[in-house]
Amino acid sequence: MTTYVRTDPQIADTFLAGTLPARLKDLHQQIANVLPDIVRVGVFLVDADQARLTTWADSEDRVLPCPSGLASLPGNPALSRCGASGSAQTTFIRIDPALEWAAGERTCPLIAMPVSRGRSFYGFLVIESDPAVALPAHDIRELLAWGPLAASLLAQSIESVHTLIGTTRFALDFTLTRDRETGEHQLRLRDYILALATELSAAHGLGEEFIAELALFGPLHDIGKVGIPDAILLKPGRFEAHEWELMKEHVTLGHSMVERLIQDFRLHDTPGMQTLHDVVAWHHECLDGSGYPYGIHGDAIPMSARIVSTADVFDALTCQRPYKRPWSLDDALTQLQTLAGDKLDRDCVDAMFHARKRIEAIWQQHATGAPPTAG
CATH class of the missing domain: 3.30.450 (Beta-Lactamase)
Known part of the structure; x- marks a missing residue:
């Protein structure tokens, strides 16, 4: 294909x-x-x-x-x-x-x-x-x-960027080795982010450089899961209430990891660091303030995190889990529309509908086991 x-x-x-x-x-x-x-x-x-x-x-x-x-x-x-x-x-x-x-x-x-x-x-x-x-x-x-x-x-300067890119690839590979589902989720998410951000580019002035930056760093949104115990991270069934609270800590763990990385290696002005920080810290926040862990809302949530959140929810709905069947693309898109305006950014949800053919091509590619587009 x-x-x-x-x-x-x-x-x-x-x-x-x-x-x-x-x-x-x-x-x-x-x-x-x-x-x-x-x-x-x-x-x-x-x-x-x-x-x-x-x-x-x-x-x-x-x-x-x-x-x-x-x-x-x-x-x-x-x-x-x-x-x-x-x-x-x-x-x-x-x-x-x-x-x-x-x-x-x-x-x-x-x-x-x-x-x-x-x-x-x-x-x-x-x-x-x-x-x-x-x-x-x-x-x-x-x-x-x-x-x-x-x-x-x-x-x-060019070499430092190459090193940064290599580090993100290592982090993705490490995650894939420890938890294959999380690793494959990252690969799918990268492709959905590209489609969604490209669709939004004209209306929101997103340049190719920003889209590439988001595609590189957006898949690392769940990097904090490396700090979640295997008994929770790899559990095949639904979480109990206390287990869910432990799983939600991956956001604060990831946020702390990124802030330490930036501070210890003096990466404050390094390209991509703000995007990495934003998607790790805010990807589970909701427009109405009902998200976690910080409960921020509205315009306080950066566009980068809104794009990742929308792609993240779509992927969660359309993927097989031990405790649920995958939703159809139509049902998943309808659910996104239900969440638009309160939980998810309406422009991002609309862009998913407009990019339907591209989203479906990506979904089919990963669902059929076709080689991922990572080089």
Whole structure:
């Protein structure tokens, strides 16, 4: 079956690209404080084979896929020399097609330098000047002197995002190993989140980068279940009242874990951490304040948590449990409509109805045991 869902590497790449403009803005500001004629800095990311340019991101908040006709690295001689030599390129007798596309008509590519760390090569940092101003030689020498440091800092930032993505994958794998149902729930939820957030994107201004971020971190909403005793977590039947109260503690356990993670590793400004915090802490809250564990309500519940909550309830209804049969998709969607406005966000529920075909394709894919879309 063909599915619309993006693969896990695509989600990760989109998230990574979305983190770059903020870092590039910082680099540009530092350069512009000394050389005001530098008007923009950007980066071309390369694919895993280092043969094609995949994405352009810059200090003007642009994140764009490189046009396929310009993406071949051999078709961009200056960038190819830069990558092969491992050193900056400053003379563009004939501007590379990709560099010309990124510059448009308002900037001029001045210097390109490799962005790498150890054996990992991520792409090219590009410094662009005002095309109406010819920079003196000593300014260019100054850029060449400290430019590699800027590229190294950018590489370090990219590597930290790769580490974060790897950590989330490890957490998902760990959960799958301990409790297969919770692990498979996370995989299903990721796909439902993608469908739901994509449907909501136009009305709520959700960019691709946020959608990718939510797809990466939303499935970790139940991470606190690692602290729930096996006798409760793996119980095949319904919970007794006291067991249910213990199970509900997974939210506060997960919330504490995330706050410790952010505090101990100083991740306050790390991309994705706010989304991770919100979905772990608030995914069982309800609009009318009847949720748990904090009883917050209305607009106090972030959109990220509302999306995860809606997908979470839908998945719980449509999945087999030892104590219940799975609900049909129609019955589950009808139940969501009953909960809309009081328990669940009405826009999120409406989006589930509008994305019905995509939701059904995801449900069938997982129900039939088709390979999950994780890469």
